[in-house]
Amino acid sequence: MSLPAPVRVVVAGGGTAGWIAAMALSRQLGRLVEVTLVESAEIGTIGVGESTIPTARSFHELLRIDEHAFMAATQATFKLGISFEDWGDIGDRYFHTFGVMGMSTWVAEFQHFWLEARSRGAVEPIGAYSLEHEAAVQGRFAKVADTPLNYAYHLDSGLYARFLRQIAETEGARRVEGKIARVEQDGETGDVTALVLETGERLEGDLFIDCTGFRGLLIEQTLKAGFEDWTHWLPTNAAAVTQTAHVADAVPYTRAIAHEAGWRWRIPLQHRVGNGFVFCSQFMSDDEARAGLLASVEGEILTEPRVIRYTAGKRRAVWKNNVIAMGLSSGFIEPLESTSIHLFMSAVTRLIQQFPFGPISPEHRERYNRAADAEIDGVRDFVVLHYNLTEREDSPFWRRMRAMDIPDSLAARLTLFGESAEAWQAAGELFRIDSWVQVMLGQRLTPRRWHRVAALLSDERLRQSLDDLRARIVPAVRELPTHQQFLDGHFA
Numbered sequence: 430m431s432l433p434a435p436v437r438v439v440v441a442g443g444g445t446a447g448w449i450a451a452m453a454l455s456r457q458l459g460r461l462v463e464v465t466l467v468e469s470a471e472i473g474t475i476g477v478g479e480s481t482i483p484t485a486r487s488f489h490e491l492l493r494i495d496e497h498a499f500m501a502a503t504q505a506t507f508k509l510g511i512s513f514e515d516w517g518d519i520g521d522r523y524f525h526t527f528g529v530m531g532m533s534t535w536v537a538e539f540q541h542f543w544l545e546a547r548s549r550g551a552v553e554p555i556g557a558y559s560l561e562h563e564a565a566v567q568g569r570f571a572k573v574a575d576t577p578l579n580y581a582y583h584l585d586s587g588l589y590a591r592f593l594r595q596i597a598e599t600e601g602a603r604r605v606e607g608k609i610a611r612v613e614q615d616g617e618t619g620d621v622t623a624l625v626l627e628t629g630e631r632l633e634g635d636l637f638i639d640c641t642g643f644r645g646l647l648i649e650q651t652l653k654a655g656f657e658d659w660t661h662w663l664p665t666n667a668a669a670v671t672q673t674a675h676v677a678d679a680v681p682y683t684r685a686i687a688h689e690a691g692w693r694w695r696i697p698l699q700h701r702v703g704n705g706f707v708f709c710s711q712f713m714s715d716d717e718a719r720a721g722l723l724a725s726v727e728g729e730i731l732t733e734p735r736v737i738r739y740t741a742g743k744r745r746a747v748w749k750n751n752v753i754a755m756g757l758s759s760g761f762i763e764p765l766e767s768t769s770i771h772l773f774m775s776a777v778t779r780l781i782q783q784f785p786f787g788p789i790s791p792e793h794r795e796r797y798n799r800a801a802d803a804e805i806d807g808v809r810d811f812v813v814l815h816y817n818l819t820e821r822e823d824s825p826f827w828r829r830m831r832a833m834d835i836p837d838s839l840a841a842r843l844t845l846f847g848e849s850a851e852a853w854q855a856a857g858e859l860f861r862i863d864s865w866v867q868v869m870l871g872q873r874l875t876p877r878r879w880h881r882v883a884a885l886l887s888d889e890r891l892r893q894s895l896d897d898l899r900a901r902i903v904p905a906v907r908e909l910p911t912h913q914q915f916l917d918g919h920f921a
């Protein structure tokens with residue numbers, strides 16, 4: 430049977446988002462699409478975005494990307510979660526790991542049993558009942574069939590874009606180097622019909638993916654989709670970034686260390702360390718941020734520190750006419766929970782599933798946009814949680830964060846958890862119950878009550894259940910090599 434003419438997809442932008450889109454569409458839809466990507470070396474990419482969440486693994490699996498080849502090509506390391514330091518208050522440390530804590534029943538999740546045990550006397554911290562937590566704390570990692578760890582990656586974003594490009598081109602995607610000078614639209618519908626480069630070359634298409642970064646060349650500058658600004662909830666708006674040489678073994682987690690006007694990250698890769706100093710310019714100058722960054726890094730500085738600016742928020746419609754925004758052009762939530770790469774992997778997965786092989790109806794766009802909206806709103810609430818739920822009062826920034834109004838959806842969550850230890854993952858929502866629980870407890874929200882089913886257990890039974898969990902986790906973690914040993918064994 431002959432196939433219909435391929436849908437001509439033009440991807441504008443060759444950062445991580447652009448190459449993910451081009452790679453996934455060409456690999457998955459094959460001859461059904463004809464993918465062209467245009468990027469400009471003169472403009473370049475944002476050059477950050479190196480910490481991921483476990484959905485990156487499933488995305489790679491869906492697209493048949495070999496893990497070893499990917500890790501070798503991108504100098505990647507394994508990530509079991511994030512170490513939050515000085516967030517609830519100065520001196521605090523908790524982990525948000527990708528693991529499951531303890532064992533839940535269909536009646537109640539583990540936190541209810543743990544809170545009951547805690548009310549009856551000494552009990553280990555809740556993280557002690559999670560394999561990933563214990564492995565992270567001890568800096569251990571391995572891929573063991575009996576005790577599989579749920580993990581993500583730290584990767585070099587420049588190398589990742591190159592790796593994706595190679596696959597996309599092998600699958601038939603065409604790359605064009607050049608600067609888009611003009612966007613042509615249909616006079617009646619407003620649909621984009623072609624991108625015209627400075628050289629005069631025209632790239633015609635049926636569907637356009639806007640991956641041009643914060644500028645949103647098609648979705649905003651051309652189609653005026655609008656932007657919902659979330660600065661009032663997420664006021665950090667800049668990051669000073671630099672790369673340094675390794676001076677210690679790579680740990681299997683991202684470090685997120687709060688400071689007086691934001692936080693800083695440390696991301697260990699195989700060949701170097703990525704460092705960033707996120708701040709709110711209302712409370713800190715660029716010079717202060719640069720100085721803070723340089724004072725906090727370890728090891729030789731490999732790249733001159735530079736400051737990147739951003740605004741938190743989302744595009745009012747990520748799919749408008751025949752343009753779909755992915756990556757930074759679709760919206761941005763600061764990198765505290767490493768969610769941006771996930772959001773565009775999810776976006777392209779949704780697009781492949783709902784791909785328009787014919788005329789695009791408003792209902793088609795609406796369905797796609799509703800899912801994208803719900804997804805980013807959930808991420809927003811989760812990130813706002815870290816800032817609002819704090820006892821820090823040591824600087825004007827933290828006093829503002831503590832006192833701010835928060836989205837109603839988040840307020841409801843905090844009330845319910847505070848009153849009854851109830852946490853949930855709504856349909857289509859990214860963060861699991863274990864994530865919400867780890868962060869809410871980590872940020873010092875202690876529930877007043879919990880499910881009474883736990884009260885039915887005798888002291889002996891409750892203690893035994895918790896001891897059984899520890900008896901499985903402790904030896905399993907002890908057997909693991911350090912993360913660095915595991916990397917050396919596979920990538921040296």
Ligand SMILES: Cc1cc2nc3c(=O)[nH]c(=O)nc-3n(C[C@H](O)[C@H](O)[C@H](O)COP(=O)(O)OP(=O)(O)OC[C@H]3O[C@@H](n4cnc5c(N)ncnc54)[C@H](O)[C@@H]3O)c2cc1C
Pocket residue numbers: 441442443444445446447467468469470472473474475476477478479480481586607608609610640641642643644646667668705737739755756757758764767768769770771
């Ligand atoms: C400080 C910071 C830290 C971050 N950390 C993380 C993290 O840890 N984890 C995570 O998941 N995400 C993170 N992100 C987000 C992540 O960096 C981005 O989501 C990711 O890099 C994708 O960017 P992009 O491809 O949308 O845009 P960009 O990298 O900006 O690429 C834009 C592309 O468009 C092209 N372009 C633009 N205009 C034109 C034109 N006129 N003609 C031709 N080409 C054009 C450019 O050349 C470039 O190729 C972070 C972001 C910031 C700001």
